[in-house]
Amino acid sequence: MSDHSAAPGVTGTAPGAAPPASAPPASSPPPAVPATDERGRIEKAARAAEPRGSTLGRLLDSGVGRNLGLVAVLVLLCVVGVATADTFATTSNLLTILTSASIIGVITVGVTFVIIGGGIDLSVGKVMALASVWATTVATQSFGPVVMVFCALAVGAGAGLVNGLLIAYGRIVPFIVTLAMLISAQGLAERISGRRSQIVTDPTIAAIATTRLLGIPLLVYIFAAVVAVGWVLLNRTTFGRRTFAIGGNPEAARLAGLDVRRHTIALYVLSGLCCGIAAIMIASLTTTGSSTHGTLYELDAIAAVIIGGTLLTGGRGTLIGSILGVLVFTTITNLFVLNNLETEIQNIAKGVIIVIAVLIQTRARRSSSG
Amino acid sequence: MTPLLTMRGIVKEFPGVRALDGVDLDVDAGEVHCLLGQNGAGKSTLIKVIAGAHRPDAGEVVLDGTPVSFGSPQAADGAGIATIHQELDLVPALSVAENVMLGHEPSRWGFTRPSDAEALTRALLLRLGHPEIPPRREVGRLSAAGQQVVSMARALARDARLIVMDEPSAVLDPEEVRNLFRVIRELTAEGVAVVYISHRLDEIREVGDRVTVLKDGRTVARDLPARTTPTAEVIRLMTGRSIEYVFPERAAADPAADVVLEVDGLARAGEFAGVSFTVRAGEVVGLAGLVGSGRSEILETVYGARRATAGTVRVRGAALRTGSVPAAVRAGMGLCPEERKSQGLLLHEPVYRNVSLPALARFARAGFMRQDAEIAAAGGVTAQLDVRPADGTRAVRTLSGGNQQKVVLARWLLRGCTVLLLDEPTRGVDVGARSEIYALVRRLAAEGVAVVLVSSEVPEVLGLADRVLVVREGRVVHEAPACDLDEARVLDLVMEGTAHV
Structure with missing residues (x-):
């Protein structure tokens, strides 16, 4: 990369005029200040130059602040949970929330990259379903767990590659390409599985969902690992910068010399890979591979990315915000389940939260960029 | 006879620039009044004042004997003033009739009456001599000339008494231009006044009645007869702008220096053809030409941002893969694009990230960014260029135009390039930053960089470049050392090349 x-x-x-190409920071041009001092100075200057505006706006506009807003929402939801359901604050319930967040969370990591890169990926849910089906056919399972995992990742990455190629070289807009992929991946998954749920017979794969380390399900570790890798990739590498x-x-x-098309392809492959990982997770959790997995996951993922503060037009956003968005939605679902409320109302609540979150963000941005 | 439109002492100031500094203009009903002036003379601002898009800071506008003050384009529209812009403001997905009637659709009880609209449009098109344009055709499917006719029909539908045409012939072929002139003559015969802006003097002689010349935001000549005023006289009036920028001293380019950039027979269908030139290390080559002459297209094709249909580009003897910016950048090229905001900058990102963009790999180890090194190096270059404010973590969008341009330049300074392509490097840049940018260009040349400069401002090309190529209608029509040219000669070559002043 x-x-x-x-x-x-x-x-x-x-x-x-140009600094020596491979100069280490200490020997690079005029400000021969140690790098740490330099950064301290710049950060101080940055604080001094904080945008004016309402305190709320300023708080919400800073990257951390925007996430703090979501943390506050999450805390509020927890307070509601504790108040309305005795079982909410139990370890097992909190682990249930994290476990159910893990699969959509992994997918959201990939979607966050695609959206920050100026695209959209509607195909994630059904690419995951296709990968879960392909990895759990009798033939694939006969090769053992390693091949199953490899198969799921390859199917996900392959679907992403097709998306990326069509978008970068076919010049079709991402919305249409990934919508078409959603539909055809669904069809292919139904065709391979004959519309039946394929039972996972391989004990290793089945064990992923039931294994616990230090009392925490392995699925949560996988989720955390994907988030950690994604965060580093986005914030600490040239890939993220690009x-x-x-x-x-x-x-x-493009005019600065970046290979925009190649990078675009890489973003969709990355999203597809996340779907492949999620496919193994969901196959293990449900012990089936099925074309019905992942229905509407794309909308949940996009909603989480949006309330996480990422611009749908690209260029700005945070991965942590997206993950908090996933946790907010998962917690709402959990609250409704615990309180035996209907899922219809739950969806209404989700819709309202999306609108409120975006309204607050837009206002904050306006008040600070005036 | 009282003029239809009288403007006296029009002043319009923008932050740091006095775009109009006392312009007078008289337009009679039924005449074609031509407006001439170099880029930056104030033509566009003046049109916008006429069209109600800008409110003048001082001065008087009298329409038909009544002082007016248009607060909005709608007000000017209501007073019978229509403007046909270079970029036509039509809705491509709507039909001809829908565009002509846009905002004034014939209706009853809130329901539009498409048949009435089509009948009206058909009558207008007939009046304009274009009965062959079907009112139901989608506008996006018409030729540029056809779209212009639709724009004019729209102006007529509003009973425009004054139509401003901003370089209407730029998008037309000779046959279409003749047709345009016929339409203009018919309109003026009916008493409509036309303000005609063009750089093509032959057109002005053919269709115009009177000429007003602008320079530095002032009217320097009015009431010139369009047909008989000699070209040399017109050019004399347009040149010698009083805003003189300090161009740095230049050492004579070393004629024995290595040829760094070789462009051979470069062409792009429909844009330019047969462009060949070389640039030596330490040399600044200027491309002079009008907007639409193909100069920016040539620059972007050399850079690989557009794919050439023929020809080769070599850097230090090695041919570049056509249509690949990464290949050009690897070979040591850098481009400061024409549209700084849309093509050059990540406006919401901090300055240092904009500067390091083409050199990211240099600040990475195994793909991981070493941000301290990056910030320090970017800060070093921006400090060299005196980018203000000096805080490299500020979002670029908060900087002034001049400082934004310096950020784009800093990018290539940091990366280091052997060929620097500059497209309008001082557009929208204040006077102070201009001089700094000029000094920087000369300094880079002195350090051995080969520079190609595109500019609409002739004095800038002459002041900075060692050698000048004049581009007209997609061809290089003249090449000469800058010291053998003067402003009037270049302006003549750029516009038509017949006066031999």
Whole structure:
């Protein structure tokens, strides 16, 4: 992923104006200040230059603040939970919330990357279903758990690759490409499975969902690991930087020499890979591979990304916000289940929360960027 | 006879710029009044004042003997003033009739009456001499010339008495231009006044009645007869702008320096053809040409942002893969694009991330960013260029135009390039930052960078470049050392190349 631009020194005859290509920070141009001091100074300046506006707006506009807002919502939901259901605050219930958040959470990580990169992926739910079916056919299962996992990942990544190629080189808008993928992945999954649920007979795969480490389900660890890798990838690597750049202004990124099309493909492959991981998780949890898995997951994932503060137009967003968004939705579902409320009302509540969250974010952004 | 439109002492200021500084203009009913002036002379601002898009800070506008003050384009529209812009403001997905009647649809009880609209449109198209355009055709499927006719029909539908045409011939072929002129003559015969803006002097001579020349936001000549005023006289009036920028001293380019950039027979269907030139290390080559002449397209094709249909680009002897920006950047090219905001910057990202964008890999180890090194290096370059405010974590969108341009330049300074392509590097840049950018370009050249500069401002090309290529209608029509050219000569070459002043 680091070979998009030239290795330092290829442009060798650069004018003296440019700093030496591979200079370590200490020897780079004028401010020969130790890097830490420099950063401290810049951060201080950044704080001084904080946008003016209402305190609320300022708080909500900062990346952390926006997440704090979601944390507050989550806390509020927990308070409601404790007040209305005795069983809410039990360890087993909290683990239930985390477990049910884990599958959609893994998918949301991939969707966050795609949306920050200026795209959209509607196909995630059914790509996951297809991967779960393909990985649990009698033939695949006969090769054992490693091949099953590999199969799920390959199917997910392959579907992502097709999405990416059609978007980057076929120049079809992501909405249409991934909608078509959603429909055909559903069809293919039904065709392979003959519309039947395929039972997972492999004990290793089945054990993933039942295994606990230190009392916490393995699924939650997988979720956490995907989030951690995703966070590092987004915030600490050139890949993440390029994702923000092509989402924020694809033309500027292209003219700065980034290979926008190749990166676009990589983003959809990444999203597909997340679907593959989620496919193994859901196959293990339900002990079936089925074409009915993942219905409407794409909307849940996109909703979580949006209330997490990521711009649907790309270029700005946080992974942590998306994950908090997933947790908010999962907690709401849990509250409704515990209180024996109908799912219809639950969906109404979700809709209202999406609108309120976006309203608050828009206002905060406006008041601070004035 | 009182003029239809009289403007006296019009002043319009923008932050840091006095775009109009006392413009006078008289337009009679039934005449074609031509407006001439170089880029930046104030033509566009003046049109916007006429069309109600800008409110003048001082001065008087009298329409038909009554002082008016248009607060909005709708007000000007209501007073019978229509503007046909370079970029036509039609809705491509609607039909011809729907566009012509847009906002004024014939209706009864709130229901539109498409048959009435079509009948009215058909009558207008007939009056404009274009009965062949079907009122039901989708506008997006018409040719540029056809769309222009629709724009004019729309102006007539509003009973426009004054139609402003901003470079209407730029998108037309000669046959269509002749047709346009016929329509203009018919309109003026009916008493409609036309304000006609064009850089093509032959057109002005053919269709115009009187000429007003603007320079530095002032009227420098009015009431010139369009047909008989010699080209040399017109160019003399347009040149010699008083805002002089300080161009840095330049050392003569070393004629023995290595050729860095070789462009050979480069072409793009419908845009330009047969473009060949070379640039040596340390040389600044200027491309002079009008908007639409193909100069920016040439630059972007050299850079690989557009795919050439013929020809090759070589950097230090190695041919570049066509249509690949990454290949061009790897070979040591950098581009500062024409539209800074839409093509150059990540507006919401901090300055340092905009600067490091093409050089990300340099600040990464195994793909992981070393942000301290990145911020320090970017800060070093922006400090060199005196980008203000100096805080590199500020979002680029909060910076002024000049400082934003410096951020784009800083990007290539940081990455280091052997060929720097600059497209309108000083557009929307204040005077101070201009001089700094000029000094930077010369300094980079002195350090051995090969620079290609595109600019609409002739003095800028002459002041910065060692050698000038004049581009007209997609071809390089002249090439000469800058010292052998003067502003009037370049302007003449850019516009028509017949005056030999």
